[in-house]
Amino acid sequence: MLSLESITAGYTDENIITDLSLRVEEGEIVTVIGPNGCGKSTLMKSIFGLTRMRGGRILFLGQEITGLRPDQLVKRGLSYVPQEKNVFAALTVRENLEIGAIALKGGIDERISLVLELFPALADRMDQRAGTLSGGEQKMLAVGRAMIINPSMLLLDEPSAALSPKIMGQLFSEIQEINERGVTILMVEQNARRALAISDRGYVMEMGKNRLEGPARSLLDNPEVCRLYLGRK
Numbered sequence: 001m002l003s004l005e006s007i008t009a010g011y012t013d014e015n016i017i018t019d020l021s022l023r024v025e026e027g028e029i030v031t032v033i034g035p036n037g038c039g040k041s042t043l044m045k046s047i048f049g050l051t052r053m054r055g056g057r058i059l060f061l062g063q064e065i066t067g068l069r070p071d072q073l074v075k076r077g078l079s080y081v082p083q084e085k086n087v088f089a090a091l092t093v094r095e096n097l098e099i100g101a102i103a104l105k106g107g108i109d110e111r112i113s114l115v116l117e118l119f120p121a122l123a124d125r126m127d128q129r130a131g132t133l134s135g136g137e138q139k140m141l142a143v144g145r146a147m148i149i150n151p152s153m154l155l156l157d158e159p160s161a162a163l164s165p166k167i168m169g170q171l172f173s174e175i176q177e178i179n180e181r182g183v184t185i186l187m188v189e190q191n192a193r194r195a196l197a198i199s200d201r202g203y204v205m206e207m208g209k210n211r212l213e214g215p216a217r218s219l220l221d222n223p224e225v226c227r228l229y230l231g232r233k
């Protein structure tokens with residue numbers, strides 16, 4: 001469904017990602033882990049057309065999307081939740097969802113109902129400003145907004161960051177439910193163990209490059225991955 005072929009990208013002259021390849025098959029949940037600053041967010045931004053691509057190409061649903069703008073990617077069914085600043089704090093929950101639906105032609109109410117089905121906690125808060133929601137609710141709103149366009153694939157950058165363990169568990173089950181409804185997922189996570197536990201496959205990045213890849217199960221059992229990224233069980 002998504003294929004990155006030897007991509008090299010950055011923001012200025014420096015390359016942050018070098019020669020990185022990755023693929024996601026339809027229906028999968030794939031997680032990318034790696035230390036802080038290794039380029040995980042840059043990888044997500046590169047897929048979504050937000051960096052300077054210097055080499056390689058990106059294919060989505062069999063077509064080349066290298067260099068396309070976010071609005072063009074959204075029209076093709078790719079949706080992205082950034083790591084930070086992913087809701088408009090001064091706008092209400094409803095307005096945040098409506099903004100997400102700007103690219104949609106009709107059917108907005110239906111899509112909002114579906115988001116509220118996934119995240120019922122938002123239903124009572126539709127007229128509340130997003131900035132006054134709890135961290136967990138803001139995250140749900142950010143993911144909900146990305147779901148408004150009826151995407152076939154979601155890019156999630158550290159969805160569980162700064163959430164309590166309980167809310168984190170809830171969010172991961174919601175991600176699984178979104179996947180079961182037919183949305184393919186590529187996510188970046190610091191909570192490597194929890195994320196790999198719901199993933200089909202995983203990639204380990206180091207300094208802008210692929211270090212390891214494999215079935216999520218085998219990464220969870222890999223002693224080196226355990227030592228470096230998973231901590232003690």
Ligand SMILES: Nc1ncnc2c1ncn2[C@@H]1O[C@H](COP(=O)(O)OP(=O)(O)O)[C@@H](O)[C@H]1O
Nearest residue numbers: 011012016034035036037038039040041042043
């Ligand atoms: N907008 C930006 N402009 C220039 N450099 C950036 C920008 N965003 C991130 N970087 C740099 O890119 C590198 C990788 O950052 P990032 O992709 O955010 O890593 P990660 O998400 O793995 O923590 C870091 O050295 C960071 O300083």
Ligand SMILES: [Mg+2]
Nearest residue numbers: 040041042083
């Ligand atoms: Mg990041």
